[in-house]
Amino acid sequence: MRILHTMLRVGDLQRSIDFYTRILGMNLIRQRDNEQYRYTLAFVGYGSEEDGAVLELTYNWDTTEYDLGTGYGHIAIGSDDIYATCDAIKAAGGTVSREPGPVKGGTTEIAFVKDPDNYSIELIQTKTQ
The missing domain is CATH 3.10.180.10 (2,3-Dihydroxybiphenyl 1,2-Dioxygenase, domain 1)
Structure with missing residues (x-):
């Protein structure tokens, strides 16, 4: 499966x-x-x-907005360079809701962006810089 x-x-x-x-x-x-x-x-x-x-x-077709609720977390996407990815997202008009950097209490570098419906998307650094 x-x-x-x-x-x-x-x-x-x-x-x-x-x-x-x-x-x-x-x-x-x-x-x-x-x-x-x-x-x-x-x-x-x-x-x-x-x-x-x-x-x-x-x-x-008849719904233009949803309440996200409290159960939704986020979608995670791996990125070779989250710093450049966040710069490109902002340049294209996207919203970075958490700038790239280490996760609290760890070393993995992450960032968060929002989609047009306010869903959270986590970007995770996949390559060592």
């Missing part, structure tokens, strides 16, 4: 696709509308669904 995808409900599908593809560098893998039940699914990721987990962005 393996993780296939994580689903996020989004308030503006194109804005979210733009964020995950243009700002975080993912690819739009596939997208489909369900006219009968009034929703669209868009799958984004860094590789194919066969090779790794992806994000399923679910847009319910």
Whole structure:
């Protein structure tokens, strides 16, 4: 068994696709509308669904905003250089909510960014600088 995808409900599908593809560098893998039940699914990721987990962005046509609740934590993405990644995210109009640096009480370097629906995304340094 393996993780296939994580689903996020989004308030503006194109804005979210733009964020995950243009700002975080993912690819739009596939997208489909369900006219009968009034929703669209868009799958984004860094590789194919066969090779790794992806994000399923679910847009319910009649909903523009969600309460994130207290159970959601974050999505984690590995980065070879979180400092350069955060600079690029800010230059592209994204929001860095925690600047890069060591995690409290440890040495792993992390940063956090917010997507357009305010979901947290943790960036984790994967290479030693």
